[in-house]
Amino acid sequence: MRSKYIDVMSPKLKKILQKLGSDISISRRKRSLSVDLMCQRTCLSKQTYRRIESGDPTVSLGALAMTLFALGEESRLSNLIDIATDDTGLLLDIASLPKRIRS
Numbered sequence: 001m002r003s004k005y006i007d008v009m010s011p012k013l014k015k016i017l018q019k020l021g022s023d024i025s026i027s028r029r030k031r032s033l034s035v036d037l038m039c040q041r042t043c044l045s046k047q048t049y050r051r052i053e054s055g056d057p058t059v060s061l062g063a064l065a066m067t068l069f070a071l072g073e074e075s076r077l078s079n080l081i082d083i084a085t086d087d088t089g090l091l092l093d094i095a096s097l098p099k100r101i102r103s
Contacts, residue, residue, distance in 0.1 A: 009057055021055030027071050041070040
């Protein structure tokens with residue numbers, strides 16, 4: 001069954017996900033971890049794990065989180081969208097301030 005996400009996803013976003021999957025694959029191999037060992041550590045099926053490494057957009061966030069945890073990189077998730085460095089969000093906050101403060 002083909003996911004609706006694949007049909008509407010921009011080529012740029014597809015490339016980003018493919019790079020993420022490739023980076024996960026390289027990180028795993030640098031650590032000399034087999035796919036079977038990653039599947040054991042993440043409690044994922046081999047098929048699901050392979051989909052992560054291929055950048056499949058339908059893989060759950062939980063599966064990705066478990067993969068990052070197994071690689072010792074789970075802390076990267078907490079800073080994906082850090083509100084302290086969200087420039088657009090900060091600009092929107094400033095734009096919504098009142099022009100004048102009346103007493």
